[in-house]
Amino acid sequence: MAEPVPAAPAPADPWRGRLAAYRALLGAQARSQAAYxxxxxxxxxxxxxATLFDVLTVLVIFGVTRELGGFxxxxxxxxxxxSAFAFATADLLIGNIERLPRYVRTGLFDAVLVRPLGALxxxxxxxxxxxxxxxxxxxxxxxxxxxxxAGIDWTPGRVALLVVAPLAAVVFFGSxxxxxxxxxxxxxxxxxxxxxxxxxxxxxxxxxxxxxxxWFRALFAxxxxxxxxxxxxxxxxxxxxxxxGLPAWVGWASxxxxxxxxxxxxxxxxxxxxxxxxxxx
Amino acid sequence: xxxxRMEGNGVGSVTATVPLPTSTNVILxxxxxxxxxxxxxRRYATYRQAAVAGVVTNTVFGFLRxxxxxxxxxxxxxxxGYDRAQLxxxxxxxxxxxxxxLLWGWTDLADRIRTGEVAADLLRPVHPVTSYLATDLGRxxxxxxxxxxxxxxxxxxxxxxxxPRRPATPALxxxxxxxxxxxxxxxxxxxxxxxxxxxxxxxxMILWTLGAGVLAGLYFPLRFLPDPxxxxxxxxxxxxxxxxxPLDVLVERDPAATQLTLVGLQLGWAVALLALCxxxxxxxxxxxxxxxx
Numbered sequence: 001m002a003e004p005v006p007a008a009p010a011p012a013d014p015w016r017g018r019l020a021a022y023r024a025l026l027g028a029q030a031r032s033q034a035a036y037x038x039x040x041x042x043x044x045x046x047x048x049x050a051t052l053f054d055v056l057t058v059l060v061i062f063g064v065t066r067e068l069g070g071f072x073x074x075x076x077x078x079x080x081x082x083s084a085f086a087f088a089t090a091d092l093l094i095g096n097i098e099r100l101p102r103y104v105r106t107g108l109f110d111a112v113l114v115r116p117l118g119a120l121x122x123x124x125x126x127x128x129x130x131x132x133x134x135x136x137x138x139x140x141x142x143x144x145x146x147x148x149x150a151g152i153d154w155t156p157g158r159v160a161l162l163v164v165a166p167l168a169a170v171v172f173f174g175s176x177x178x179x180x181x182x183x184x185x186x187x188x189x190x191x192x193x194x195x196x197x198x199x200x201x202x203x204x205x206x207x208x209x210x211x212x213x214x215w216f217r218a219l220f221a222x223x224x225x226x227x228x229x230x231x232x233x234x235x236x237x238x239x240x241x242x243x244x245g246l247p248a249w250v251g252w253a254s255x256x257x258x259x260x261x262x263x264x265x266x267x268x269x270x271x272x273x274x275x276x277x278x279x280x281x
Numbered sequence: 282x283x284x285x286r287m288e289g290n291g292v293g294s295v296t297a298t299v300p301l302p303t304s305t306n307v308i309l310x311x312x313x314x315x316x317x318x319x320x321x322x323r324r325y326a327t328y329r330q331a332a333v334a335g336v337v338t339n340t341v342f343g344f345l346r347x348x349x350x351x352x353x354x355x356x357x358x359x360x361x362g363y364d365r366a367q368l369x370x371x372x373x374x375x376x377x378x379x380x381x382x383l384l385w386g387w388t389d390l391a392d393r394i395r396t397g398e399v400a401a402d403l404l405r406p407v408h409p410v411t412s413y414l415a416t417d418l419g420r421x422x423x424x425x426x427x428x429x430x431x432x433x434x435x436x437x438x439x440x441x442x443x444x445p446r447r448p449a450t451p452a453l454x455x456x457x458x459x460x461x462x463x464x465x466x467x468x469x470x471x472x473x474x475x476x477x478x479x480x481x482x483x484x485x486m487i488l489w490t491l492g493a494g495v496l497a498g499l500y501f502p503l504r505f506l507p508d509p510x511x512x513x514x515x516x517x518x519x520x521x522x523x524x525x526x527p528l529d530v531l532v533e534r535d536p537a538a539t540q541l542t543l544v545g546l547q548l549g550w551a552v553a554l555l556a557l558c559x560x561x562x563x564x565x566x567x568x569x570x571x572x573x574x
Contacts, residue, residue, distance in 0.1 A: 068355075203345045210352075212344075
């Protein structure tokens with residue numbers, strides 16, 4: 001994707017405190033993105049389009065089949081909504097960490113490291129893609145529509161789950177973004193490799209895991225934990241038993257899984273940064 | 282006549298769209314074209330890590346899409362006119378073709394326009410559309426080896442795939458892929474060329490990335506769509522000719538006559554888009570001002 005080299009962030013002034021420095025980074029980024037006004041508007045629309053097409057794909061597939069992996073369209077849309085909202089929000093907040101390979105390759109990461117601010121928050125704020133706000137909002141709309149039309153039997157527990165599960169899923173996707181980005185500390189041309197887990201995870205979580213089979217399902221759903229993003233919370237919301245036989249409380253496990261994922265991602269980031277050696281360019 | 286105004290350094294009417302004496306020699310033209318294509322092949326052959334990473338990604342998405350489409354086929358065993366084996370072939374070959382036609386991620390021309398380096402391309406005695414096309418064919422050759430083969434070989438290990446039964450199909454498939462590469466190049470060139478007017482091509486690029494993926498048949502076979510949507514899409518836009526046509530040819534979705542018609546339509550689009558590329562390039566050169574020297 002053609003994205004201009006980000007504007008050089010305002011130099012961090014050690015006397016003004018970290019918060020001001022971060023705010024300056026964010027402000028510079030917002031201004032540079034809005035500089036090309038037409039492109040910014042197309043960006044806003046285009047980012048909605050990405051999620052729109054994901055939803056459209058589900059609708060088209062349900063146009064030619066009644067059920068998918070034992071789930072109806074209404075039930076599947078709850079899965080889609082959880083996944084779409086969580087991925088878009090994580091992508092907005094942390095997703096641009098996926099540009100780390102470019103920073104490592106061009107040596108810009110050296111500049112980030114010598115500044116008296118945390119490397120991860122800098123990278124995130126330097127590039128915070130304001131244009132992706134539209135997509136997160138659209139994801140939220142899909143989620144709201146889906147749970148509204150799925151005929152859910154609301155209990156206080158389910159209302160709480162509806163709040164907690166999407167947030168846990170955001171944390172989970174954010175952790176996946178950070179963890180996969182660290183590969184670039186070892187393997188510079190790894191951008192696409194990370195995509196297979198981040199965007200692959202998004203696609204995986206857009207359908208009930210009963211759709212998949214064999215070791216592939218075991219690896220993505222439980223090995224990496226993607227089943228807890230949307231599938232199990234959706235089962236708990238819908239009050240359906242898991243066709244694969246896991247107990248009902250698993251639907252509530254997503255915050256725990258998200259915390260574990262965040263821990264793994266933080267550890268991977270620390271180890272990765274220590275391993276980092278400048279490309280020297 | 283198109284003029285490239287290089288203000289400030291006195292170069293008057295040097296332009297790539299005026300045929301120079303060298304390009305009238307057909308043999309020499311082919312030799313030049315071949316040399317540029319070979320250099321394109323070599324250039325992309327240096328990105329080995331990227332090729333491996335790309336193959337892994339295509340393979341993961343191969344599994345994802347294959348499982349979803351097979352689930353759609355369900356117990357009935359067929360959907361949209363494809364049986365399970367045809368769906369598997371459609372998905373896995375599609376994942377490979379994606380990199381051969383290079384649907385996404387080509388911003389070479391736009392970057393050179395933004396930085397002004399495109400001025401150097403215009404000074405060469407080869408038309409820019411021709412030289413970029415040659416490079417792209419070389420790139421596609423490299424991708425056919427490194428990006429198409431792995432998913433095509435991986436798919437059959439895990440799924441029952443469909444192998445063509447008519448003797449003419451493999452040859453027609455190769456022709457169709459070749460046309461798809463040229464057509465996709467034309468589309469990408471036009472999207473990139475908007476940089477002559479817009480400077481920042483992020484917007485058009487996003488629209489292209491979104492539109493091309495879904496309308497070319499990557500996310501789901503376009504035959505899933507109802508006819509009132511499908512027919513105009515196929516006839517009036519180049520998108521289905523990018524992926525859906527070669528894949529439908531390979532899995533023999535239609536009788537031989539229909540296959541030929543679809544490939545003919547594809548060829549028409551490719552010729553039209555290349556002509557449009559040259560037209561756009563000429564218009565761009567007429568208004569372009571290269572700053573500095």
